[in-house]
Amino acid sequence: MPGARIGVVEPNPPPELDELRSLVDPDIRVFAITPASGRILDSCRVWEDIADVRAPAFTRMQVWESVGSGYVRFGSDGQGALGFVAENRVLGSAVYDRLRALATGASGLRLFEGTTLKSLSLPPHSPGAALGSPPQELARVETADGRVVRARLVVGADGGGSVTRSLAGVGSWAKDYEQHGVVASVRLAGDNQRTAWQRFLPAGPLALLPLWNDMSSIVWSVPPAEAARLKALPGPDLAAEINAAFAQQGSAQDAAAAASQGGAVDLFTKGAVKLSRAMQGAAHTVTRAEPMGTPPLVTEVVGGAASFPLRMAGANEYARSRLALVGDAAHTVHPLAGQGLNLGLGDADALARTLARGAEAGRDVGSLSLLREYDGERRAQVQGMQTALDVIKAVFAAGGHRPGVPSAVRTAGMSAIHALGPLKNEMAAFAMGSDSSAAAKVVGSVGAFLSPSLSTPFGSGR
Numbered sequence: 001m002p003g004a005r006i007g008v009v010e011p012n013p014p015p016e017l018d019e020l021r022s023l024v025d026p027d028i029r030v031f032a033i034t035p036a037s038g039r040i041l042d043s044c045r046v047w048e049d050i051a052d053v054r055a056p057a058f059t060r061m062q063v064w065e066s067v068g069s070g071y072v073r074f075g076s077d078g079q080g081a082l083g084f085v086a087e088n089r090v091l092g093s094a095v096y097d098r099l100r101a102l103a104t105g106a107s108g109l110r111l112f113e114g115t116t117l118k119s120l121s122l123p124p125h126s127p128g129a130a131l132g133s134p135p136q137e138l139a140r141v142e143t144a145d146g147r148v149v150r151a152r153l154v155v156g157a158d159g160g161g162s163v164t165r166s167l168a169g170v171g172s173w174a175k176d177y178e179q180h181g182v183v184a185s186v187r188l189a190g191d192n193q194r195t196a197w198q199r200f201l202p203a204g205p206l207a208l209l210p211l212w213n214d215m216s217s218i219v220w221s222v223p224p225a226e227a228a229r230l231k232a233l234p235g236p237d238l239a240a241e242i243n244a245a246f247a248q249q250g251s252a253q254d255a256a257a258a259a260s261q262g263g264a265v266d267l268f269t270k271g272a273v274k275l276s277r278a279m280q281g282a283a284h285t286v287t288r289a290e291p292m293g294t295p296p297l298v299t300e301v302v303g304g305a306a307s308f309p310l311r312m313a314g315a316n317e318y319a320r321s322r323l324a325l326v327g328d329a330a331h332t333v334h335p336l337a338g339q340g341l342n343l344g345l346g347d348a349d350a351l352a353r354t355l356a357r358g359a360e361a362g363r364d365v366g367s368l369s370l371l372r373e374y375d376g377e378r379r380a381q382v383q384g385m386q387t388a389l390d391v392i393k394a395v396f397a398a399g400g401h402r403p404g405v406p407s408a409v410r411t412a413g414m415s416a417i418h419a420l421g422p423l424k425n426e427m428a429a430f431a432m433g434s435d436s437s438a439a440a441k442v443v444g445s446v447g448a449f450l451s452p453s454l455s456t457p458f459g460s461g462r
């Protein structure tokens with residue numbers, strides 16, 4: 001928006017990107033970035049710098065489970081990367097270097113560094129305000145070091161514990177998964193095969209994201225006590241537990257339950273095929289299954305492990321008059337699909353497009369009527385994703401709703417996804433972020449053909 005004056009409040013400015021170039025070991029915190037997010041970062045002229053330091057691409061993905069034989073494996077054959085893995089510190093420094101450069105030019109950008117938001121006054125909240133309501137007063141922002149700014153729009157991008165959201169009085173909800181995500185950098189016995197691996201274990205998913213050469217990063221979702229135990233293990237012991245988790249078989253009880261449900265599983269799979277065909281609106285060819293691969297052995301944990309509590313949360317509104325919330329300030333999701341940061345970048349992109357459209361039409365960029373367009377677009381998409389991820393999490397959770405049955409159901413669901421070429425392509429589109437509707441469609445359909453079985457086991461497809 002030409003002529004806009006923008007202030008950014010940043011309590012902890014990151015180091016310059018150049019200072020990170022000599023660092024050899026990976027950041028313990030990494031993100032799987034979709035190509036769509038890469039394009040957003042590119043449009044901000046940040047992606048080139050990130051890629052110049054390091055943002056390894058992955059071209060294959062395998063998702064499988066421990067208690068059955070279900071798996072999904074796909075690649076980006078001929079379509080470029082499925083995604084990239086970016087380190088938190090590289091991403092943060094690259095974005096902030098760009099802000100520093102803009103702040104020294106004539107861009108109208110000003111940095112408020114080493115301080116935080118202390119108070120925020122917004123116009124009185126009137127949810128029923130009609131289009132064409134009289135212009136609202138400006139927002140008043142005060143920082144902890146005593147600076148006061150009046151603004152047409154305040155964007156809250158301050159994470160899951162957003163102070164902006166609470167100061168604005170926007171309500172929020174949360175569901176604690178009672179799981180922590182244990183993260184660590186690991187060295188492998190061989191090349192990382194540019195493959196992202198994720199295995200659904202009874203306690204939660206274990207993901208191995210490829211970095212460079214023989215380096216990868218793990219995210220392991222487990223109950224809090226188990227997270228504390230894993231974090232306290234010496235490196236070689238943690239490496240051994242990761243290898244065992246990738247190799248372990250399901251319990252005899254689970255295997256027996258899966259076997260006894262074999263016929264029903266077959267019917268279930270047929271039901272899933274039918275459902276997928278209906279979803280596609282046309283008959284399609286079922287592709288041949290690719291054989292399942294084996295993840296490389298972990299030989300060393302580089303540095304220690306850390307953990308983060310996992311929860312799903314959301315703001316009741318993403319926008320009010322003179323306020324927009326983006327990223328984790330608006331929503332948090334389970335990391336099983338690596339979507340949190342990607343959703344946040346999608347918010348920023350949608351908000352920027354909304355504001356540009358409004359400014360071009362001569363509208364007040366902080367008006368509720370304009371910001372509601374952003375709220376409507378993003379809240380629907382994000383809530384669809386939250387629901388879908390929650391269903392997947394529940395379906396693959398230990399024990400599921402019916403002891404003994406879920407492993408068979410999960411196997412059938414996985415096998416069905418794997419056998420269905422078009423659905424697999426949708427999953428690839430989802431992974432690549434190239435089609436945002438694919439996310440809801442794919443994950444929604446996984447939920448659609450897995451979750452009914454929880455209430456009426458094996459009834460579909462008959």
Ligand SMILES: Cc1cc2nc3c(=O)[nH]c(=O)nc-3n(C[C@H](O)[C@H](O)[C@H](O)COP(=O)(O)OP(=O)(O)OC[C@H]3O[C@@H](n4cnc5c(N)ncnc54)[C@H](O)[C@@H]3O)c2cc1C
Binds near residue numbers: 033159327335337
């Ligand atoms: C184990 C784990 C693995 C994950 N893996 C992935 C993945 O592979 N891919 C993915 O897309 N997502 C992933 N996520 C999710 C991702 O970490 C978050 O969605 C993302 O970090 C949210 O970014 P954010 O900028 O909105 O919030 P944050 O990263 O929390 O950043 C908030 C910022 O606001 C600043 N701030 C805080 N308070 C104030 C204040 N009062 N005033 C001013 N500034 C303030 C902070 O300094 C910070 O810079 C993962 C999450 C977990 C827990």
